[in-house]
Amino acid sequence: MYNEATHHNEIDLDKIDINAAPPTEEPERQYYFMAKCREWVKDFEQKNDRLPKACVTTFGCQMNARDSEKLEGILRKVGYEITEDERADFVLFNTCTVRDNANQRVYGRLGELKGSKRRNPNMKIALCGCMMQEPSVIEKIRTSYRFVDLIFGTHNLYKFAELLATCLAQTGYGEAGMIIDIWEGTDRIVEDLPVERKYPFKSGINIMFGCNNFCSYCIVPYVRGRERSREPKEILREIEKLVADGVVEVMLLGQNVNSYGKNLEEPITFAQLLQEVEQIEGLKRIRFMTSHPKDLSDELIQVMKESKKICRHLHLPLQAGSTRILEAMNRRYTKEQYLALAEKIRREIPDMAITTDIIVGFPGETPEDVEETIDVIRRVKYDNAFTFIYSKRTGTPAAAMEQVPEDVVKAGFDKVLKTVQDTAREQVARYQGRVFDVLVEEVNENDANLVTGRMSNNTLVHFPGGAELIGQIVDVSLDECHGFYYMGHMINRAT
Ligand code: SAH
Ligand code: SF4
Ligand code: F3S
Numbered sequence: 001m002y003n004e005a006t007h008h009n010e011i012d013l014d015k016i017d018i019n020a021a022p023p024t025e026e027p028e029r030q031y032y033f034m035a036k037c038r039e040w041v042k043d044f045e046q047k048n049d050r051l052p053k054a055c056v057t058t059f060g061c062q063m064n065a066r067d068s069e070k071l072e073g074i075l076r077k078v079g080y081e082i083t084e085d086e087r088a089d090f091v092l093f094n095t096c097t098v099r100d101n102a103n104q105r106v107y108g109r110l111g112e113l114k115g116s117k118r119r120n121p122n123m124k125i126a127l128c129g130c131m132m133q134e135p136s137v138i139e140k141i142r143t144s145y146r147f148v149d150l151i152f153g154t155h156n157l158y159k160f161a162e163l164l165a166t167c168l169a170q171t172g173y174g175e176a177g178m179i180i181d182i183w184e185g186t187d188r189i190v191e192d193l194p195v196e197r198k199y200p201f202k203s204g205i206n207i208m209f210g211c212n213n214f215c216s217y218c219i220v221p222y223v224r225g226r227e228r229s230r231e232p233k234e235i236l237r238e239i240e241k242l243v244a245d246g247v248v249e250v251m252l253l254g255q256n257v258n259s260y261g262k263n264l265e266e267p268i269t270f271a272q273l274l275q276e277v278e279q280i281e282g283l284k285r286i287r288f289m290t291s292h293p294k295d296l297s298d299e300l301i302q303v304m305k306e307s308k309k310i311c312r313h314l315h316l317p318l319q320a321g322s323t324r325i326l327e328a329m330n331r332r333y334t335k336e337q338y339l340a341l342a343e344k345i346r347r348e349i350p351d352m353a354i355t356t357d358i359i360v361g362f363p364g365e366t367p368e369d370v371e372e373t374i375d376v377i378r379r380v381k382y383d384n385a386f387t388f389i390y391s392k393r394t395g396t397p398a399a400a401m402e403q404v405p406e407d408v409v410k411a412g413f414d415k416v417l418k419t420v421q422d423t424a425r426e427q428v429a430r431y432q433g434r435v436f437d438v439l440v441e442e443v444n445e446n447d448a449n450l451v452t453g454r455m456s457n458n459t460l461v462h463f464p465g466g467a468e469l470i471g472q473i474v475d476v477s478l479d480e481c482h483g484f485y486y487m488g489h490m491i492n493r494a495t
Contacts, residue, residue: 013038013077026158026190033161034078034194040168041079044089053088054080059106060096062289063224063253064129066204067157068094071128073194074161082196087116090124090164095131097219099391103131110145117147124167126150128157132182133223136394148178154224155183158190185225191234199441201471202249202285203242207235207273211255213292215319216330216397217362217390220255229254229261232273239280248473249285249439252277257288258295271299278309284473285439285456286310290317293341294332305349313458314345317357318380321373325365328401335372342380353383353427353457360416361390361409363401370412377419381427383457384484385420389413428459429481435491436461438476440469460485 016035023029044052054075058068071092072082080090091113096102106127117123125148131137132153141148150167152160163181170177189209197203210225211218239250252273254260261268270288277286286309293316304310320326323334333341345352358373377385389409392399436455444450444462451465453476462485463476475491 022162026188027192030074030158030161030190030193033165034074036165037078037161037168040165045079051079051081052090053083053085054090054092055083055086055088056092056094057086057109058094059102060094060098060130062204062251063206063255064094064096065198066206066253067129067154069195069197069204070157070193071160072196074164076196077194078161078164086113087120087123089120089122090126091116092126092128095127095129097131097134097137097223097393099388100393101391103137106131107145110148114145114147124149126152126164126167128152128154128160130154130220130223134219134394138180138182142178142180146178151178151180151182153182155186155188156181158188158193187226187228189228189230191230199471200246202251202439202441203247204251204253205235205238205242206230206254207252207257207288208254208260212259213256214330214397216328216401217359217393219393219396222395224255227256227259227263229264231264232261232268232276235273236276236280239277239283243280243282246471248283248471249287250277250283252286252288254288255290256292256295258291258297258300269297269299271297271303274300274303274307274310278307283309287313287458289315291315293317293338296341298344301345301348304352311456311458312349312351313353313355313383313456315355315357316342316345318373318376318385319357319359320362320365320369321371321376322365322369323372325362325369325372328364329359329362329398335376339376339379351457353459354380355384355458356380356382356386358385358387358416358420359390360387360413361404363390363398363403365390365404365412367408367412370416373416374419377416377423381423382420383427383459384424387413387417387420425483428484428486431455431459431478431486432481433478435475435477437473438463438488439473440465440471442470443467461488462486463488463490465490 011031013035016032018035022032056068056072058065076082093106095106113125127148132151150163152163167179208229210227211221212227214221257270260270319329319331321335438453438455438461440451440453442452444452449464450462451469452462461476476488477491478486478488480487
């Protein structure tokens with residue numbers, strides 16, 4: 001764990017007067033409550049002769065992962081020791097609800113926590129994130145998981161310090177002590193709160209929040225709210241600080257980065273933002289996620305083509321290959337438009353890896369529609385594709401449509417998955433024998449003589465080396481392709 005707060009946020013909590021009234025401005029108000037939590041932590045340390053421990057468990061996407069880094073940043077700032085052990089004194093689940101199995105996992109893990117809390121009644125359990133924005137979930141937790149202490153949502157995440165202070169001040173067990181604070185939406189973006197990032201050398205950066213697309217199967221717009229972009233100067237300032245702190249690769253995050261900047265007072269395109277990020281000295285790699293095909297501009301393709309830093313990887317979710325299904329999904333592109341776009345990208349930037357998301361079993365999808373999806377997979381030749389079985393989300397338009405029988409979905413899913421695996425294997429194998437720059441991320445989990453890194457196009461590579469290479473970009477020759485990853489050897493240091 002690596003603490004950004006110590007560098008770009010030197011506010012000393014011990015200098016804040018917690019007997020004064022709380023400030024009304026943000027982020028000052030949150031620092032005031034962090035100071036309050038800090039007092040609680042000191043008291044805990046005195047009584048127990050150790051620091052309290054906190055564990056944040058993340059479900060879901062990169063955006064949730066970045067949110068968890070913010071939550072951990074605050075916990076660390078107030079004095080908690082961060083652990084991955086869920087028997088900690090404060091356990092927080094940052095939840096996802098994009099598919100029902102994400103919800104089921106949270107309930108399962110929550111059940112396991114009940115026993116830990118029985119053994120340690122002082123333990124505090126908190127839930128936040130997308131799943132908490134659903135009223136039916138809150139109802140279920142209130143009735144069946146009464147040992148939960150604190151619940152908040154996606155819109156008031158910036159208020160975590162304030163909620164934590166209230167939670168810590170409260171004693172007692174069960175529903176009487178449960179704090180629930182859920183907002184329906186917000187326009188607010190609070191800057192300059194502490195962040196604790198997982199890797200010293202790479203980081204995610206939110207460039208926008210929410211989504212306006214309302215794809216008919218998707219719950220994200222309902223739980224994350226309307227699309228809002230951060231000011232470019234705030235994004236650039238954050239990246240500059242990260243780079244000064246040792247970061248060489250950033251991932252710009254948004255549900256649809258291609259519509260970045262449209263709602264700003266001084267509108268700017270995503271391609272223009274990328275050009276500014278490119279200028280940051282010391283930054284070596286730029287990634288972004290996710291690109292909606294309907295908004296991918298020629299300007300962006302040109303900027304990517306000319307860039308030395310933008311990685312050769314584009315995640316371009318297809319969802320379905322049949323134009324009829326795409327229309328029912330409200331994706332706003334046809335099969336032909338998607339294929340033409342992929343072709344244009346391949347023509348302009350031949351070494352670009354394209355990856356995708358696919359849903360099988362959307363209401364009304366026939367085996368013939370699935371064949372259209374398979375046709376697109378064969379033509380585009382993805383380096384990787386995440387294939388999902390459609391999951392009915394209450395409140396979305398697709399939930400009211402006629403659902404496809406399970407056995408039909410299963411047959412289609414298996415077929416799509418097989419095609420994806422076959423074409424991806426072929427596609428990844430095309431790099432064999434070539435030399436690529438690789439950012440070393442970690443010592444290999446299974447073999448301590450190997451390190452693991454990623455090529456610009458996101459392909460994983462393992463090669464002999466030691467921990468001193470972590471965070472460095474080195475040239476690696478790709479010797480053997482093993483399906484989705486390579487074994488290689490280092491040629492020299494690229495930087
Ligand atoms: N904003 C991104 C996707 C975010 S959700 C985009 O538009 O590309 C990540 C993926 O989850 C989606 O691309 C989609 O493939 C999948 N997904 C979303 N809702 C789903 C549902 N109800 N059932 C199955 N998969 C779903
Ligand atoms: Fe969901 Fe569509 Fe928005 Fe992606 S673009 S988050 S799939 S509504
Ligand atoms: Fe899940 Fe929320 Fe991300 S629903 S996929 S964690 S935006």
